[in-house]
Amino acid sequence: MSDYSPRRSVLYMPSSNPKALEKAKTLPVDAIIFDLEDAVAPGAKDEARAAAAAAVGSGEYGGRELVIRVNGVGTEWHAADLVAAAKAGPDAILVPKVGSADQVRALATALEWAGAPERTQLWAMIETPGAIFDVREIAAASPRLAVLVMGTNDLVKELYAQHVPGRAPVHVSLQLSVLAARAAGIAILDGVYNDVRDTDGFLAECRQGRELGFDGKTLIHPGQVEGANTAFAPSAAEVEEAEGILQAWEDGAGTGVVTYNGRMIENLHVETAQRVLDMQAAIRGR
Ligand SMILES: CC(C)(COP(=O)(O)OP(=O)(O)OC[C@H]1O[C@@H](n2cnc3c(N)ncnc32)[C@H](O)[C@@H]1OP(=O)(O)O)[C@@H](O)C(=O)NCCC(=O)NCCSC(=O)C[C@H](O)C(=O)O
Numbered sequence: 218m219s220d221y222s223p224r225r226s227v228l229y230m231p232s233s234n235p236k237a238l239e240k241a242k243t244l245p246v247d248a249i250i251f252d253l254e255d256a257v258a259p260g261a262k263d264e265a266r267a268a269a270a271a272a273v274g275s276g277e278y279g280g281r282e283l284v285i286r287v288n289g290v291g292t293e294w295h296a297a298d299l300v301a302a303a304k305a306g307p308d309a310i311l312v313p314k315v316g317s318a319d320q321v322r323a324l325a326t327a328l329e330w331a332g333a334p335e336r337t338q339l340w341a342m343i344e345t346p347g348a349i350f351d352v353r354e355i356a357a358a359s360p361r362l363a364v365l366v367m368g369t370n371d372l373v374k375e376l377y378a379q380h381v382p383g384r385a386p387v388h389v390s391l392q393l394s395v396l397a398a399r400a401a402g403i404a405i406l407d408g409v410y411n412d413v414r415d416t417d418g419f420l421a422e423c424r425q426g427r428e429l430g431f432d433g434k435t436l437i438h439p440g441q442v443e444g445a446n447t448a449f450a451p452s453a454a455e456v457e458e459a460e461g462i463l464q465a466w467e468d469g470a471g472t473g474v475v476t477y478n479g480r481m482i483e484n485l486h487v488e489t490a491q492r493v494l495d496m497q498a499a500i501r502g503r
């Protein structure tokens with residue numbers, strides 16, 4: 218059985234914005250992140266915390282995965298956020314600016330103490346230079362940790378780098394993080410694209426994210442949902458090829474190597490083809 222969960226489109230919204238909370242119920246997103254951190258002004262933190270918990274408990278978001286992003290460890294809001302989020306019992310609690318494997322283990326323990334249901338996963342944002350150096354240990358630190366989420370805005374800020382098309386300044390960080398997630402067997406989501414009017418630039422970054430191996434992209438605007446859903450799903454051509462490969466393998470039963478459209482097919486290609494079909498089935502089932 219496949220362990221693939223569609224997380225092609227993962228939309229942040231400020232939990233202090235009732236219009237966005239309402240709008241999200243109508244959007245074909247795979248997951249929603251109710252933000253309590255950067256998108257919420259200090260004076261609105263209490264109200265946002267209550268709104269996020271109410272949204273998670275409302276039962277009005279269908280099959281979408283629901284995630285609460287708490288304020289970071291060491292901030293004045295972190296403890297209250299974590300307790301409220303644990304009590305609300307979303308699918309996951311996302312912690313920003315995670316810095317080490319020890320911190321992940323401490324967060325997992327804190328979630329237990331706070332009474333988070335077992336099904337509530339821990340997600341960690343990778344968005345500091347220290348996290349990039351420790352990302353392999355972070356990714357493998359706790360069975361509760363299920364997803365890494367790139368925070369490319371904070372990363373660019375911390376590196377004194379610049380946002381440029383193609384993202385060369387953060388390429389190494391993106392690739393190290395994908396390697397770490399795959400080595401640990403967990404999922405990983407790409408960072409956000411800030412210019413909500415630049416569709417071409419956004420789609421190019423989605424394609425790049427998919428090529429690098431990300432499972433999906435974090436988003437900031439409803440206008441980005443459709444592009445991400447398409448980019449991170451197998452295309453019709455990929456599905457057709459996967460079916461052809463499985464058929465060719467079945468036809469050549471037991472030979473160890475066959476050809477499909479003139480290309481060598483071995484067991485590993487069959488596994489990749491099966492994964493494409495599993496992804497397609499999971500997306501259809503959503
Ligand atoms: C970027 C925005 C502030 C733009 O808002 P606005 O100008 O209101 O957009 P529109 O008028 O085009 O909106 C059209 C309708 O869509 C709704 N809307 C907008 N954004 C969202 C959303 N994110 N989720 C749900 N619904 C949304 C509007 O309410 C309009 O609805 P209606 O009038 O009923 O048609 C805004 O998009 C926004 O706030 N985006 C999210 C910002 C955010 O959450 N930022 C924090 C996460 S990003 C981050 O921190 C990354 C990371 O940590 C890093 O370091 O990189």
Ligand SMILES: [Mg+2]
Pocket residue numbers: 255313344368370371
């Ligand atoms: Mg950030």
